Amino acid sequence: MARADLSITPRLRQQLAEWLQEDLGRGDLTTSALRGREGEAHWLAKADGVFCGGVLLEPLVRELVGSSEPRLDWQLLVGDGTPVEAGQRLLELRGPAEHLVALERTALNLAMRLSGIATATAALVAQLKGTGVALADTRKTTPGLRTLEKYAVRCGGGVNHRMGLDDAAMLKENHLAWAGGVTAAIAAVRADAPWPARVIVEAESAEEAQAAVVAGADAVLLDEFSPDALKTLVPSLRAQAVLRPARTSVVLEASGVNPAELPLYAATGVDLISSSAPMTRSSWLDLSMRFTPAGS
Structure with missing residues (x-):
């Protein structure tokens, strides 16, 4: 497991809020079918790879739910930078069904993108094992996602080159x-x-x-x-x-x-x-979110 830290800065929290709002728009039109219902869900890896993106759950949930009750609870089963196998559970969630549905797409999209980068990085780093030579990324990143994509490189065992022109x-x-x-x-x-x-x-x-x-x-x-x-x-x-x-x-x-x-x-x-290959040539790691009614 590659150890990496990500600072959840005010700017990153604002970006996460904007990405949630992009999907929610004026409000989820399906919530009338879910209001008042509790649900359970879990994330599932559908391919082998390196997981990345769990660190974003806390700020995403806080932005979506705030201090409202009932709470949306979750438990990460694997940490960022952990190799995972197809069929493995990554995360378990429980709470209002409308919140689970609202969180799903934004959180999964980010995790699939970042896990794809971490997976591609790990494959290249494996070629350098025992050489003492490090693999670094570049500034060829998706606008708006540089901090997260470079975090994913670290989760895959790589190191960061310049974050920007001022480094x-x-x-x-x-x-x-x-x-x-x-x-x-x-x-x-x-x-x-x-x-x-x-x-x-x-x-x-x-x-x-x-x-x-x-x-x-x-x-x-x-x-x-x-x-x-x-x-x-x-x-x-x-x-x-x-x-x-x-x-x-x-x-x-x-x-x-x-x-x-x-x-x-x-x-x-x-x-x-x-x-730049981990950014420009990687594919998203296929993850999905599976739901069950609470207590079933």
Whole structure:
């Protein structure tokens, strides 16, 4: 089980409220058939995978029900980041039938999306087991869902790259072209950014990578290099970093990789491999909510 924490911030609570309201609209037209009835329900995994999304139940229920009586109670049977099997119960709920129905779609949609990302991440992380190389995500996330999708990556055993543009300065092809090269771009950022800020250079050639190390980049993202090319390049970059005046180390990251070849990239000596695949290529994990009348 991959351990991960998610802070339920006021902003996230507001988003959850908006997503519930998106489904409820002016009010569920089926509640007249359910009013006054109690029900029990459970979530069921319909495929093997890694579960993620249980942490959202508390804020979703609080937003939907508030302090009204009777209460809507639930019990998580598995924690986020836990591998699950098809047919396994994940969650049990009990309360007013109208609340169970109103909660179902929003909660399940989020859990299926996040569980799909956690499942895809875990499959890639498994390829790196024993290598000491971490798998990182990217900023290719669904607008509005970045915090949750990156949480799902952590639940799958991955690590988070930048949450946003204000986390670190990553100088890419356009930055380097417009600034007049690697050295000039790094100098400009160093002059304006707070001193703890990291400067990362995305290099598309060995020459750019060497220039980034010499100019003092904290990390070099080696984009779309083959494993064979990295086997030669990585040791030379390590040797160059030792010669820097401050003798500071440099983080070397492989990106633009084929997810099926992660062990080959890990064997090159890089520290980190980043991939958007858990976000962009994953499918939702199939979950369902099954109902029974209370006491049946």
